[in-house]
Amino acid sequence: xxxxxxEFLGIKSPNPFWLASAPPTDKAYNVNRAFxxxxxxxxWKTLGEDPPIVNVSGPRYGALHSNERRVIGFNNxxxxxxxxxxxxxxxxxxxxxxxxDRALVASVMLPMNEPTWAKYVPxxxxxxxxxxxxxxxxxxxxxxxxxxxxxxxVPEYIQMAxxxxxxxxxxxxxxxxxxxxxxxxxxARAAWEGGADGVSLINTIxxxxxxxxxxxxxxxxxxxxxxxxxxxxxxxKPIALHMVAEIARHAETSxxxxxxxxxxxxxxxxxxxxxxxxxxxxxxxxxxxxxxxxIDDLTDGLSNFLDDKGISSVDGLVGKAVQSxxxxxxxxxxxxxxxxxxxxxCIKCGRCHIVCEDTSHQAITHTVNGERRFEVIDEECVGCNxxxxxxxxxxxxxxxxxxxxxxPRTGQxxxxxKADWTTHPNNPMRKETS
Amino acid sequence: MPDVKPRRLSDAEIAENFSDMHPPLSRxxxxxxxxxxxxxxxxxxxxxxxxxxxIPGFIQKIRSDNINGAAHTILRENIMGGMCAxxxxxxxxxxxxxxxxxxxxxxxRIGLLQRHATDPVFEEDVQLFTRGRxxxxxxxxxxxxxxxxxxxxxxxMLGHNVVILNRDDKPGGLNEYGIAAYKTVNDFAQREAxxxxxxxxxxxxxxxxxxxxxSLEQLREEYxxxxxxxxxxxxxxxxxANEDIDGVLNAVDYISQLRQADDKGDxxxxxxxxxxxxxxxxxxIAVQTKRLxxxxxxxxxxxxxxxxxxxxxxxxxxxxSGVHIQHWSQPKRxxxxxxxxxxxxxxxxxxADGTLRSTGETWSLNADIVFKAVGQTANTHILGKLAKELRxxxxxxxxxxxxxxxxxxxxAGGDCIYGHDDLTVxxxxxxxxxxxxxxxxxAAGD
Numbered sequence: 099x100x101x102x103x104x105e106f107l108g109i110k111s112p113n114p115f116w117l118a119s120a121p122p123t124d125k126a127y128n129v130n131r132a133f134x135x136x137x138x139x140x141x142w143k144t145l146g147e148d149p150p151i152v153n154v155s156g157p158r159y160g161a162l163h164s165n166e167r168r169v170i171g172f173n174n175x176x177x178x179x180x181x182x183x184x185x186x187x188x189x190x191x192x193x194x195x196x197x198x199d200r201a202l203v204a205s206v207m208l209p210m211n212e213p214t215w216a217k218y219v220p221x222x223x224x225x226x227x228x229x230x231x232x233x234x235x236x237x238x239x240x241x242x243x244x245x246x247x248x249x250x251x252v253p254e255y256i257q258m259a260x261x262x263x264x265x266x267x268x269x270x271x272x273x274x275x276x277x278x279x280x281x282x283x284x285x286a287r288a289a290w291e292g293g294a295d296g297v298s299l300i301n302t303i304x305x306x307x308x309x310x311x312x313x314x315x316x317x318x319x320x321x322x323x324x325x326x327x328x329x330x331x332x333x334x335k336p337i338a339l340h341m342v343a344e345i346a347r348h349a350e351t352s353x354x355x356x357x358x359x360x361x362x363x364x365x366x367x368x369x370x371x372x373x374x375x376x377x378x379x380x381x382x383x384x385x386x387x388x389x390x391x392x393i394d395d396l397t398d399g400l401s402n403f404l405d406d407k408g409i410s411s412v413d414g415l416v417g418k419a420v421q422s423x424x425x426x427x428x429x430x431x432x433x434x435x436x437x438x439x440x441x442x443x444c445i446k447c448g449r450c451h452i453v454c455e456d457t458s459h460q461a462i463t464h465t466v467n468g469e470r471r472f473e474v475i476d477e478e479c480v481g482c483n484x485x486x487x488x489x490x491x492x493x494x495x496x497x498x499x500x501x502x503x504x505x506p507r508t509g510q511x512x513x514x515x516k517a518d519w520t521t522h523p524n525n526p527m528r529k530e531t532s
Numbered sequence: 533m534p535d536v537k538p539r540r541l542s543d544a545e546i547a548e549n550f551s552d553m554h555p556p557l558s559r560x561x562x563x564x565x566x567x568x569x570x571x572x573x574x575x576x577x578x579x580x581x582x583x584x585x586x587i588p589g590f591i592q593k594i595r596s597d598n599i600n601g602a603a604h605t606i607l608r609e610n611i612m613g614g615m616c617a618x619x620x621x622x623x624x625x626x627x628x629x630x631x632x633x634x635x636x637x638x639x640x641r642i643g644l645l646q647r648h649a650t651d652p653v654f655e656e657d658v659q660l661f662t663r664g665r666x667x668x669x670x671x672x673x674x675x676x677x678x679x680x681x682x683x684x685x686x687x688x689m690l691g692h693n694v695v696i697l698n699r700d701d702k703p704g705g706l707n708e709y710g711i712a713a714y715k716t717v718n719d720f721a722q723r724e725a726x727x728x729x730x731x732x733x734x735x736x737x738x739x740x741x742x743x744x745x746x747s748l749e750q751l752r753e754e755y756x757x758x759x760x761x762x763x764x765x766x767x768x769x770x771x772x773a774n775e776d777i778d779g780v781l782n783a784v785d786y787i788s789q790l791r792q793a794d795d796k797g798d799x800x801x802x803x804x805x806x807x808x809x810x811x812x813x814x815x816x817i818a819v820q821t822k823r824l825x826x827x828x829x830x831x832x833x834x835x836x837x838x839x840x841x842x843x844x845x846x847x848x849x850x851x852x853s854g855v856h857i858q859h860w861s862q863p864k865r866x867x868x869x870x871x872x873x874x875x876x877x878x879x880x881x882x883x884a885d886g887t888l889r890s891t892g893e894t895w896s897l898n899a900d901i902v903f904k905a906v907g908q909t910a911n912t913h914i915l916g917k918l919a920k921e922l923r924x925x926x927x928x929x930x931x932x933x934x935x936x937x938x939x940x941x942x943x944a945g946g947d948c949i950y951g952h953d954d955l956t957v958x959x960x961x962x963x964x965x966x967x968x969x970x971x972x973x974x975a976a977g978d
Binding site: 164165166167445446447448449451452464470490491 | 563564566567570571572573574575576595631632634635
């Protein structure tokens with residue numbers, strides 16, 4: 099059995115799965131239930147100054163559903179904790195005392211002046227929390243008050259607040275980044291330069307779920323009016339993975355430890371994040387859809403996966419895929435793939451044909467010798483992977499590389515040497531090859 | 533002593549036995565089922581549908597909560613999409629062709645989805661079609677079954693005036709008088725017929741029969757075109773002695789009585805019942821008799837299960853309803869004690885040259901009632917003097933691809949044409965195709 103024990107910034111937890119700072123970690127009752135279920139850690143719902151904020155007493159959540167009402171995407175307009183600070187601190191202290199082997203992280207959001215940080219940081223650290231996580235990501239409500247994403251979108255503010263926190267804390271400081279930026283690298287760098295020990299990402303994405311088709315108002319709404327919320331769930335995972343990988347693969351940020359967040363619902367999602375550079379992961383939405391029991395599949399699945407791969411611990415997986423992420427210009431333009439349809443598996447739905455015919459390269463037949471039959475026309479196939487993407491039968495269509503001979507589409511011989519855009523004759527900025 | 537009596541079961545048992553055979557899907561069930569559709573290109577299900585319904589198209593509309601749009605997609609190709617959702621043998625049509633059969637041997641339940649999409653149209657009386665601009669042309673439609681109503685509706689959409697001449701008291705033909713009761717509950721056949729007629733431009737004259745009350749020559753004189761959809765006539769005979777004695781009944785007559793009965797419990801039912809035949813009528817009479825309380829019902833068919841007109845699904849349906857099916861036997865003689873008391877059968881086999889012959893071995897069944905379900909006969913004698921100008925084969929009208937007969941102003945469809953497969957859905961298609969051809973003919977005549 100692979101060892102799932104995790105250590106992130108020196109914080110130990112029995113597995114790399116923490117609950118993210120969010121409604122599931124609002125109070126001791128929930129966190130106790132999570133730890134009983136087997137979660138490795140919890141980032142407590144974000145603490146703020148007293149008097150506590152207030153939430154709307156109406157819909158805080160909205161969902162993007164599949165037809166079977168599976169939740170694909172999710173958004174929320176809940177703010178940080180709406181309970182008095184001391185109540186939270188007392189509960190955190192008790193939970194950490196009861197669960198010493200689990201990670202307990204204090205998420206904080208404070209106004210942008212040092213005296214406030216100087217006042218609250220020691221008070222919160224005194225609970226026995228293992229680390230701080232600075233919430234510079236909330237895109238709704240708090241950002242209107244100059245906190246949350248309003249800080250996270252300005253690298254100088256990130257650095258400043260990180261410095262204040264580090265100055266008054268003795269435990270590690272994690273900066274939680276907002277994805278509502280055009281480039282994730284400057285905020286990550288600013289956190290590092292401000293002394294943060296690591297970053298976590300992503301927080302939620304600005305979003306409006308839909309309109310109400312009866313009233314033609316935004317949905318969900320509070321008394322007829324709505325406000326954009328933070329988007330999360332499976333739908334945001336690809337965005338999060340990109341940002342994690344960007345930090346992991348660039349030299350100036352690659353040393354920063356990463357806690358990956360965004361659409362993790364099963365162990366494969368966790369593998370994605372860890373292989374692309376995260377040291378551990380945080381989960382919220384999946385728990386909010388199915389409850390804490392999903393931890394069983396997360397831990398069991400990851401452990402079995404590591405065993406199958408012959409990897410003895412989670413650390414051995416961290417960053418494994420990072421070197422495979424590059425800029426487009428470095429992709430091998432001499433590499434040729436063609437789609438191949440397994441006729442034994444084909445159920446003849448014709449989806450591959452129609453999408454290729456209507457929207458791509460007219461490279462899949464519809465009729466062969468008068469029979470309904472779908473075959474790839476190698477003379478037209480550019481290897482785009484669209485047919486693979488739409489085929490309802492797993493494994494029926496695969497991409498196969500051409501390793502010798504001639505590409506029937508271009509008439510060019512397959513060249514086993516690599517050649518990318520940087521030296522391509524069509525590139526006016528090309529580098530001369532030696 | 534014969535044991536034939538009404539009320540073998542309680543009212544509650546009969547109500548339960550004749551409730552909806554396939555209850556409708558709930559909205560939640562329909563959405564989950566609709567999600568299983570792969571939205572195939574040039575979909576095999578549509579290819580398999582005799583009326584060319586765009587099945588992935590209407591299922592997509594169910595998915596997006598566009599129910600009226602889904603109903604329109606169905607009904608524009610098949611105006612009896614409601615009845616076909618209930619009676620089509622989908623297991624040998626659209627659902628057999630569903631690619632999910634290849635994937636997991638569980639097709640999308642297209643019939644039930646079609647019902648889900650169309651039920652609100654009839655329940656809420658949503659009129660999805662409008663009558664076309666009046667052409668002033670008049671067309672006579674003989675018969676008000678699926679072919680006749682389909683043709684009349686399409687002709688009205690195209691702006692023509694239609695008179696339907698209907699032999700029966702109510703419109704609907706076999707939908708009203710022939711289909712098993714549990715397939716079309718709550719008077720659906722009448723509600724559907726009324727909805728079809730509500731487009732306007734169609735006059736329904738009931739209780740008038742071709743050959744008795746009017747002649748085909750008269751129709752040709754009075755109308756610009758004629759569509760014949762008068763179905764079939766009498767029933768085939770067993771050709772055994774004493775065939776007309778008490779207790780030997782035509783299945784179609786009994787089914788008609790059952791459909792029209794105010795109280796099904798009033799119908800006399802035999803304790804032991806023998807059904808002779810192998811088609812859908814045999815299945816329908818056997819199962820319905822069983823559900824009225826017969827203790828023992830046997831279907832006896834002279835060939836094997838593969839040769840039966842009823843699909844394998846229907847055969848299994850009969851068997852799970854408690855009906856026994858006996859193959860390779862044909863009636864040799866009726867056993868008689870004042871009235872029928874049983875049937876003696878002789879076993880059959882097929883010769884090397886393919887002809888059916890008796891093996892000489894006999895066996896018998898007790899029977900309080902014997903139902904004959906060995907097919908119906910053509911009744912083209914009602915065509916009168918024009919019969920000789922209308923080409924026929926096996927007593928049925930020969931038509932071309934446009935359903936035109938050998939007379940240029942007469943079209944025909946449904947069970948009365950040669951080569952018809954006796955399905956409601958095919959009759960609807962006949963009426964639709966003929967109406968379009970009649971429209972072209974009438975336009976060319978201007």
